[in-house]
Amino acid sequence: MSAPEATTADAEPAEADWSAVQELPPSAKLVAKVLEYDGTLTQSQLADETLLPPRTVRYALNRLEDVGVVDSRFSFADARKRIYTLTIE
Numbered sequence: 001m002s003a004p005e006a007t008t009a010d011a012e013p014a015e016a017d018w019s020a021v022q023e024l025p026p027s028a029k030l031v032a033k034v035l036e037y038d039g040t041l042t043q044s045q046l047a048d049e050t051l052l053p054p055r056t057v058r059y060a061l062n063r064l065e066d067v068g069v070v071d072s073r074f075s076f077a078d079a080r081k082r083i084y085t086l087t088i089e
Contacts, residue, residue: 017088020067027052028060032069035086042081 021032027050034049035041041049047057061084064070069088075081 017069020069020088021064024063024067025060027056028063031057031060032064032086035070035084040083040085042075042083044081046084 021029024032030050030052031046034046038045038049043054043057043061046052046061047054050057052060061070061072065072069086071085071087072082073085075083
Protein backbone atom coordinates (compact mmCIF):
# COMPACT_ATOMS: atom_id res chain seq x y z
CA MET A 1 0.00 0.00 0.00
CA SER A 2 1.19 3.44 -0.77
CA ALA A 3 0.92 6.41 1.57
CA PRO A 4 -2.12 8.63 1.01
CA GLU A 5 -1.41 11.77 -0.95
CA ALA A 6 -1.75 15.09 0.81
CA THR A 7 -4.66 17.15 -0.40
CA THR A 8 -4.72 20.90 -0.61
CA ALA A 9 -6.97 20.96 2.45
CA ASP A 10 -4.28 19.15 4.46
CA ALA A 11 -1.46 21.39 3.30
CA GLU A 12 -0.67 24.47 5.34
CA PRO A 13 -0.70 27.76 3.46
CA ALA A 14 2.69 29.02 2.38
CA GLU A 15 4.14 31.84 4.45
CA ALA A 16 3.74 35.06 2.47
CA ASP A 17 6.71 37.40 2.16
CA TRP A 18 7.80 40.42 0.16
CA SER A 19 8.37 38.26 -2.92
CA ALA A 20 4.59 37.90 -3.15
CA VAL A 21 4.32 41.68 -3.49
CA GLN A 22 6.90 42.01 -6.28
CA GLU A 23 4.48 41.06 -9.06
CA LEU A 24 1.70 43.39 -7.85
CA PRO A 25 0.90 46.84 -9.29
CA PRO A 26 2.76 49.91 -7.96
CA SER A 27 -0.30 51.02 -5.97
CA ALA A 28 -0.31 47.74 -4.03
CA LYS A 29 3.41 48.07 -3.32
CA LEU A 30 2.89 51.62 -2.04
CA VAL A 31 0.01 50.56 0.22
CA ALA A 32 2.12 47.68 1.57
CA LYS A 33 5.02 50.03 2.34
CA VAL A 34 2.74 52.53 4.09
CA LEU A 35 1.29 49.71 6.20
CA GLU A 36 4.81 48.55 7.00
CA TYR A 37 5.80 52.04 8.13
CA ASP A 38 2.58 53.21 9.84
CA GLY A 39 1.15 49.92 11.10
CA THR A 40 -2.60 49.39 11.21
CA LEU A 41 -4.74 51.80 9.15
CA THR A 42 -8.22 52.12 7.68
CA GLN A 43 -8.83 52.43 3.95
CA SER A 44 -9.48 56.17 4.24
CA GLN A 45 -6.28 56.65 6.26
CA LEU A 46 -4.38 54.75 3.59
CA ALA A 47 -5.89 56.98 0.89
CA ASP A 48 -4.77 60.06 2.84
CA GLU A 49 -1.25 58.71 3.43
CA THR A 50 -0.65 57.46 -0.12
CA LEU A 51 -2.50 60.28 -1.91
CA LEU A 52 -4.19 57.58 -4.00
CA PRO A 53 -7.92 57.63 -4.81
CA PRO A 54 -10.03 55.45 -2.46
CA ARG A 55 -10.96 53.14 -5.34
CA THR A 56 -7.27 52.51 -6.12
CA VAL A 57 -6.54 51.83 -2.44
CA ARG A 58 -9.45 49.36 -2.32
CA TYR A 59 -8.08 47.58 -5.40
CA ALA A 60 -4.57 47.48 -3.90
CA LEU A 61 -5.87 46.07 -0.61
CA ASN A 62 -7.82 43.37 -2.44
CA ARG A 63 -4.70 42.36 -4.37
CA LEU A 64 -2.62 42.33 -1.16
CA GLU A 65 -5.24 40.20 0.59
CA ASP A 66 -5.31 37.81 -2.39
CA VAL A 67 -1.59 37.07 -1.98
CA GLY A 68 -1.93 36.84 1.81
CA VAL A 69 0.21 39.76 2.96
CA VAL A 70 -2.55 41.92 4.45
CA ASP A 71 -5.03 41.02 7.16
CA SER A 72 -8.26 42.93 7.77
CA ARG A 73 -10.66 43.09 10.68
CA PHE A 74 -13.54 45.27 11.78
CA SER A 75 -12.72 48.39 13.75
CA PHE A 76 -13.84 48.33 17.36
CA ALA A 77 -14.25 52.12 17.30
CA ASP A 78 -16.47 52.07 14.18
CA ALA A 79 -17.83 48.72 13.01
CA ARG A 80 -18.56 50.20 9.58
CA LYS A 81 -14.81 50.42 8.91
CA ARG A 82 -12.17 47.77 8.41
CA ILE A 83 -8.63 48.00 9.73
CA TYR A 84 -5.76 46.66 7.62
CA THR A 85 -2.48 45.25 8.89
CA LEU A 86 0.56 43.99 7.02
CA THR A 87 1.30 40.36 7.92
CA ILE A 88 4.89 40.25 6.67
CA GLU A 89 8.00 41.81 8.16
